[in-house]
Amino acid sequence: MIEKPHHLPQRLGLLSAAAADPFLTEDLLKGIQGHGGVDLAKVVEPLPDEDPRWEVEPLRELVEDAMHEFRESRTRADGWLAPRLHAALRITRREAADRRLWTHFALAVTPDYVAWRHRSTPASGRxxxxxxxxxxxxxxxxxxxxxxxxxxxxxxNGKDYSPVVAACANQDLIHSALRRDLIDHRPTAQALVAVLGRGIATTGRDVEGLMTAINAAGATLVYDALAPDEPRDPEVLRQWVAEAGSAPPVPRHSLPDGPDEEPVPEKSVVALTDYFADLFETAPVRGRKPQD
Structure with missing residues (x-):
């Protein structure tokens, strides 16, 4: 496995995919050897110096702790790291939508973690x-x-990250859900976690079939009407982001708190969970025999 970069930046920056390409060498992608980091730093667009959110050290420590804690079970690191990364890197959705930030984080700060977490088994013939x-x-x-x-x-669910841990336990759910805009409806997200908790849609095929059915039904059924959500106060998130510089380090042995937003109404979660459970009975699951 590759080692921690010899030259770690002190702050996050923006690294375009084109600028990153020369550093994605065959040795790096094979997990043999990383890069020194000095030349990479020359093609990074800096972020504002006065903003404490871009400091690398707490994020680097977080991923090192994840590698140590889950060295025997890499996939389980996702459920541990996701809420802590979100709480440690207090950014807006607009900022999080900028791929350049994540490219810099992965390639300049934590290439060893990416190699550790996502190394694949050798393909046939390799x-x-x-x-x-x-x-x-x-x-x-x-x-x-x-x-x-x-x-x-x-x-x-508001400031509660426990549903995140449950969702990350199913890799297929994360991959499928994040590709669909409908997951931005908070009761839908919580209902999906509740469906998994009931032992429904446990395999990858199950999850993909259920998500396809939910997406199709959403074209004719307005989920907001079936399961209304609480209005979200943007000031809560703005305050949470503004407090990044004074926030304590995220805890390692308990879940952090997220932005103190109102949780999803429980009635809405129950209503959608029951609806999704019924929907799954006729969902187009590959390999499953049609229901009579």
């Missing part, structure tokens, strides 16, 4: 494992860290 370049610079639902931040943002 003798070595390989890392998909999308884990460094890919779409928001594929990139190593953006997928975790957005999973935490979409599945948290």
């Amino acid at each position: 003798s070595e494992s390989r890392i998909n370049p999308a884990r460094f610079k890919g779409a928001l639902d594929r990139q190593c860290f953006s997928r975790l931040w957005w999973a935490a943002e979409m599945f948290r």
Whole structure:
């Protein structure tokens, strides 16, 4: 496995995919050897110096703790890291939508974590494992860290991150949900977690079939009418972001608190959970025999 970069930046910056390409070498993607970091720093667009949110050290410590804690079970690191990354990196959705931020984080700050978490088993006919370049610079639902931040943002219930942990336990749910706009409806996100909790839609095929059915039904059924949500106060998030510089380090042995927004109404979660459970009975699950 590759080592921690010799030259770590002190602050996060913006790194375009084109600027990152020369550093995504075959040795890096095979997990053999990383880069020194000095030359990479020359092509990074800096972020404002006065903003404490871009400090690298607490984020670097977080991923190192994840690698140590989950060295025997890499996929379980997602459920631990997602809420803590979200709480440690207090950014807006607009900022989180900028792929350049995540590319810099992955390639300049934590390439060893990306290699550790996303090294694949050797493909047929190959003798070595390989890392998909999308884990460094890919779409928001594929990139190593953006997928975790957005999973935490979409599945948290107000300040409660426990649904995020449950959602991240199912890799198929995260990948499928983040590709669909409908997950931005908070009761839908919480109902999906509740459906998993009932032991419904447990396999990858189940989840994809259910998400397809939910998406199709959403074209004719307005989920807001069936399961209304509380209005969200943008000032709560603005305040949470503004307090980043004075926030304590995120806890390692208990979940942090997210923005103190109103939780999703429980009646709405129950209504949608029951609806999704019924929907799953006729969902187009590949390989499942049609219901009589």
